[in-house]
């Protein structure tokens with residue numbers, strides 16, 4: 001795709017202006033790309049999706065095992081996760097190790113194939129699953145490991161892959177928050193058997209709704225590509241007679257449209273600048289909060305891990321841990337948008353609690369992050385020069401709430 005210098009997304013936010021937690025970074029490049037598709041007549045099954053898949057694969061680079069990344073655009077990250085478990089043939093009686101500290105989509109995808117999610121607690125410093133915790137959750141029924149790179153902090157994938165290899169388990173990486181996250185130079189999603197990305201509006205890049213299934217195995221990507229489009233045996237381009245195809249197996253309609261793919265390509269054209277802004281914003285915020293008592297910041301603690309800074313998560317300790325509601329309210333009143341990742345560890349959500357039971361304290365680190373964490377904004381919608389304001393407002397909010 002032709003690279004263009006993007007116009008600025010918006011004037012810098014100064015003084016008392018609102019700073020949203022996240023805002024899609026949409027410019028005339030995106031508007032022109034979507035209008036360009038509308039000026040034509042191909043709205044699905046077209047060249048934009050193909051190009052987006054190829055460009056995303058080029059951005060990801062080389063998998064841990066060598067070779068190339070193979071990408072299949074999907075209607076969401078959850079769709080990509082569902083396709084992964086369907087393709088790997090998981091079903092009743094199978095167990096998948098799932099981090100407690102994640103979005104409910106990570107576990108729902110396992111439930112939809114009628115397998116059982118077996119939840120594991122996270123590392124308190126990163127919010128991530130570790131090889132040790134995976135080992136502790138293994139049973140004779142374990143068939144797969146679901147890994148989430150929490151808030152862009154990459155998991156130690158070589159260690160997790162070692163367990164998977166020993167036990168011959170599928171590994172599905174949930175990369176919903178991990179565009180740009182790398183471990184030892186390899187992009188998240190390219191260690192396991194499948195990687196699933198999200199392009200929901202608050203994510204690193206957006207297509208409105210949308211996702212990408214990624215695999216280092218070409219055959220897996222090809223099969224998933226068919227599964228994503230009703231299970232038909234040939235694409236539009238492969239049909240010698242229009243409308244003629246056969247259906248060798250079941251499938252779904254989890255496709256991305258051409259409009260969304262065009263939007264994604266425009267976003268991808270600016271992803272390096274986007275990640276750079278996030279990195280700088282995160283650094284200023286982290287340094288500014290480093291001396292605030294009873295506040296700790298989640299980040300990678302391994303020189304091989306490259307965080308992609310989805311947001312900056314603070315976890316409140318000591319007396320502050322009881323004051324999250326007040327601090328969030330004070331921050332919001334001061335114009336700083338926040339979010340919570342996630343409102344509950346998944347096993348404590350009503351559906352899972354009722355189905356599998358739950359005893360308080362069984363996922364103590366995930367509970368701590370869910371109950372005492374505040375996600376602060378670092379996205380490209382904020383000028384780095386404005387980040388000290390978030391530090392000041394945070395300190396003031398803490399003082400007010402104490």
Ligand SMILES: Cc1ncc(COP(=O)(O)O)c(C=O)c1O
Nearest residue numbers: 076077078103105176198199200
């Ligand atoms: C870790 C994780 N996985 C999956 C999803 C679902 O993504 P999507 O909305 O693209 O299905 C989310 C959404 O925030 C997420 O945070």
